[in-house]
Amino acid sequence: MKPGLLILPFLALLVAALGTAAGSALPEYNWISQTTWALVATVVGLWVALDFDNFKALFRRKGSKYGASSGLVVILGTVVIVGIAIVAARPRFNKSVDLSRDKLNTLSDQSIKIIKQVKESGQPVTIKAFVSDEKVATDLRDTLNLYQSRGANFKIEIVDPQTRPTEAMAEKIAEGNTVIFRHSNQEKRITAFSEEKITNALVSILKNKTKKIYFTKGHGEGALKGTDATGFNHIATELEGNKDAVDEVSLLESAKVPEDADMLVISGPKYEFKEEETRIIEDYLKRGGSLLVMVDALIPVTNLNNMLERFGVKFNQDLLILAPNDIRAQMIGQNNAIVSEFDEFNSVTKDFSRLSQVQLVFRNTRSLDEIKDNPNKLKVEFVAKTANEIIRVKNVKSASDLENLAEDRWDTGSFPVIAVAAGKIQGPTLANATQDGKVTKSDTPQAEAAPKSKETRIVVTGSVAFAANQGAQLAEHRDMFLNMTNYLLQDEDFISIRPKDPTKSTIQLTTSQSQLVLLFLAFIYPFLYLGGGTLAWMKRRRA
DSSP states (O other): OOGGGGHHHHHHHHHHHHHHHHHHHOTTOHHHHHHHHHHHHHHHHHHHHHTHHHHHHHTTSGGGGTOOOHHHHHHHHHHHHHHHHHHHTSGGGOOOOOOSTTOTTSOOHHHHHHHHHHHHHTSOEEEEEEOOOHHHHHHHHHHHHHHHHTTOOEEEEEEOTTTOHHHHHHTTOOSSSEEEEEETTEEEEESOOSHHHHHHHHHHHHOOSOEEEEEEOSSSOOOTTOOSTTOOHHHHHHHHHTTEEEEEEOHHHHSSOOTTOSEEEEEOOSSOOOHHHHHHHHHHHHTTOEEEEEOOTTSOOHHHHHHHHTTTEEEOSEEEEOOTTOHHHHHHOSSEEEEEEEOSSSTTTHHHHHOTTOOEEEESBOOEEEOTTOTTOOEEEEEEEEOTTEEEEESOSSGGGGSSOOGGGEEEEOOEEEEEEEEEOOOOOOEEEOTTSOEEEOOSHHHHTSOOOOEEEEEEESOSTTTSHHHHTSHHHHHHHHHHHHHHTTOGGGOSOOOOOOOOOSOOOOHHHHHHHHHIIIIIHHHHHHHHHHHHHHHHHHO
16 A cells, blocks of 8 residues: 555545535535535545555455455445444434523423424425525524424425525515415414524414404403503414414493304403303303403402302402512512412413423412302312412402401412313203193204213413513413413413523534534544554554
8 A cells, every 4th residue: 555645535534524514514505415425436536546556466465364454444444434424414313412501402392392293294394484694594594403303394495585586576575584484274474583483483384273362341451452561462462473363342242252252351350240241251151162360359350250150260359469578579569479389280380380490470469269069060270379478368359458457367378379160061951842832851863963062161360460461571471371371272282381582691502513513523533543543553564
């Protein structure tokens, strides 16, 4: 072997390593891998051609029976290392450790659930991104790679609208950075590319039906589209982003819950509901309706309570507050209750239960109670309770009841503030009128074939402030509200704590940077080690 030519196999190995790393980091550029292996083949072929006589002599030598020459060792080493590189580059062998402070490179439970639904749908999600900024395109590609690494079936195309303006015009792109998600006949566009936005876009295109949610009005509730602190514009925007339609309804004017209602929300009334309204709501629930009731403390709820008691739950006339000497009372105000105990089995709160650091702050809240022998036989669960050492002031109907409190009017402990009631309510038995005018129970096959009753679902909370604009700015409050609505709409597959826009830490490895680390540890370092050892061996042999 000509010693000077031994640089060629090492050069081929280095080219193979660099090309493998670059091809893994930029999978959409197929020409990188093709060019790499063509160049490797050229270099190896050049080595063989320039030293062909020695290659022939290699196999004539007696020593070839018992061991390989230095050139054969180099060839075998190159083949083994390149083979390992190819196998390790396959997606199923990907393994990463997220060391970022906010887990920037780890998908949330909600995102993983959505990926599972994408796989179960059997159809890919087509993603077409119009991005002109290379850094934005790289960040988007890295985020989408997190989904693909968990098995998401994506077909991704990133288009520069400046170099391909006709495509941008055809898609009616109005903003510079726009990503279009398509699945079946559904479409969703986003202009911000965080995990939260991408996951919500997937939720939107995977939902096969728009659900209609009505908020009651006429009792001093915050406006559905109101942007003040007591309005619900923030929540309404979230619901619409999840492909739910929202509207307001006056029960006195309509005299019924609208026929297209999938859910009814009572959102913080300041005045009492009339008996006629509660009867309308009760009829709706007996037909398998879904109801979310959020009422602050110090609000009259006599008629509403009478109706809710027939379904197994009621509001207590009390007020939950922090102790005066509690440091949190000085920070956020005494008129708040910390909610930190969550049911680990109920779908509304089980994701909160797994995260012990999650706490909700319920302002101006009251506790709840259960009516076990309720006429409609609904099962009641308290799914969220306050932390221990919360003070409960009893028999509070108005602000004046808080004056001159006697010691027997308050106690401390953990109190339920979110209750779920669910079950199927049996409708009245079908009856037939006989020829003589008497009414008899129907036992005909037609009666037996009547549609089965739909499950009635009710969620009751002792506070509304967490869902209003001011409270919904906190991600955990927004997540709790959306979990409640998904449960009531029977969209449990979309229940989870949603991804949040993270605060980036100072140390972050992008895909390209991680590929450079891999390149050094897996390729360059072994290359230098092998090359240095081979040269040292050759010098010793010549000496």
